[in-house]
Amino acid sequence: MNTRFSCVGCGKCCSDHHVPLTLDEARMWAHDGGQVIVLVEAFLSNGLGLPAAQHEHAQRRSVVVRSGTTEAFVAITFAAYNAGRCRNLDEENLCRIYERRPLVCRIYPMEINPHIPLNIAVKECPPESWETGPQLIVGGELVDRELAGLIERSRQADREDIRIKERICAALGIHTAALKGDGFTAYLPDMTAFATTIDRVRLQPLEQQAGEWQLHLSGEDLAGQVAACGAQVVTGTPLDYTFISLRAA
Ligand code: SF4
Ligand code: SF4
Numbered sequence: 001m002n003t004r005f006s007c008v009g010c011g012k013c014c015s016d017h018h019v020p021l022t023l024d025e026a027r028m029w030a031h032d033g034g035q036v037i038v039l040v041e042a043f044l045s046n047g048l049g050l051p052a053a054q055h056e057h058a059q060r061r062s063v064v065v066r067s068g069t070t071e072a073f074v075a076i077t078f079a080a081y082n083a084g085r086c087r088n089l090d091e092e093n094l095c096r097i098y099e100r101r102p103l104v105c106r107i108y109p110m111e112i113n114p115h116i117p118l119n120i121a122v123k124e125c126p127p128e129s130w131e132t133g134p135q136l137i138v139g140g141e142l143v144d145r146e147l148a149g150l151i152e153r154s155r156q157a158d159r160e161d162i163r164i165k166e167r168i169c170a171a172l173g174i175h176t177a178a179l180k181g182d183g184f185t186a187y188l189p190d191m192t193a194f195a196t197t198i199d200r201v202r203l204q205p206l207e208q209q210a211g212e213w214q215l216h217l218s219g220e221d222l223a224g225q226v227a228a229c230g231a232q233v234v235t236g237t238p239l240d241y242t243f244i245s246l247r248a249a
Contacts, residue, residue: 002137002138003118003120003135004130004135005125005129005133006129006132006134007125007129008125008126008128009094010093012124012125013108013109013123014085014093014095014105015089016082017082018037018039018079018080018081019079019080019102019105021036021079022103023078023161023164023198025102026078026198027195027199028100029102030194030195033087033191034087035080035188035191036078036079036081036189036191037078037079037186038078038172038186038189039186040074040076040077040178040184040187041075041178041179041183041185042062042072042073042075042179042180042213042215043072043180044070044179044226044229045071045073046229048225049180049181049182050181053115057114057115058073058075058180059073061159061162062074062162063162063163063165063210064210065166065210065211065212066209066211066212068214068227068230068232069230070231072177072231075180076166088101107147107150107154109125110136110142118136118137166210166211167201167204167208168197168198168201169211170210170211171200171201172187172193172197174187174189175213176238176241177213177216178215178216178218178243181246182222182245183216183244183246183247184246185244186242187240187242213232214231214232214233214234215231215234216241218235218245218247220235
């Protein structure tokens with residue numbers, strides 16, 4: 001099916017959406033006085049937590065870490081914490097930092113994950129935005145070359161930043177991930193510490209081994225499975241993070 005798209009500037013995508021940021025953008029967000037949320041998910045080296053079709057993409061944006069007697073692949077997202085309206089959205093629903101807005105703000109409503117096709121039913125854009133404008137998707141292919149370039153830049157930043165993001169997390173005491181598909185762990189670090197940690201870690205060599213991580217599971221059944229693979233697990237009430245469950249209640 002072909003899809004047209006033209007942004008009507010309603011500003012809905014700028015409210016209640018945590019916007020994934022590159023490392024440079026996260027540093028800028030903190031410098032500007034915004035809050036960054038750190039979202040972490042992982043899968044085990046034996047593939048537990050990961051559909052086979054997603055293996056390559058997920059592995060490329062992850063870092064290998066130790067957990068108990070096994071290894072896990074940890075993916076870390078730094079995102080603009082937008083609970084309610086984004087701090088940069090003005091009264092007329094215009095972006096105050098339009099010229100330097102994050103990559104993902106330029107990419108919406110397209111997806112960055114190649115395994116998630118565009119589903120207009122779950123997007124914030126109103127019906128009229130899909131009725132006019134240039135062709136976006138023709139025969140299942142994204143035809144906007146500029147947008148395709150932005151998506152590739154975002155994926156590349158994900159791959160390039162992951163090791164340093166793991167070092168930043170280690171320095172901030174962030175070492176608990178959720179199992180991919182089961183949920184996310186979410187941290188709201190102090191932004192002064194976050195910014196100074198980014199600056200400090202960026203100056204250090206990256207040869208160091210990644211740290212030791214544990215996995216937070218939504219229930220005892222899954223925790224048992226993961227522990228049986230040798231990973232360090234936890235299921236209790238977290239003290240310094242929130243567990244966002246993806247399991248149906
Ligand atoms: S930075 Fe601008 S474009 Fe991005 S969510 Fe905020 S207001 Fe919207
Ligand atoms: S929700 Fe869609 S139409 Fe509305 S501002 Fe965002 S991209 Fe544009």
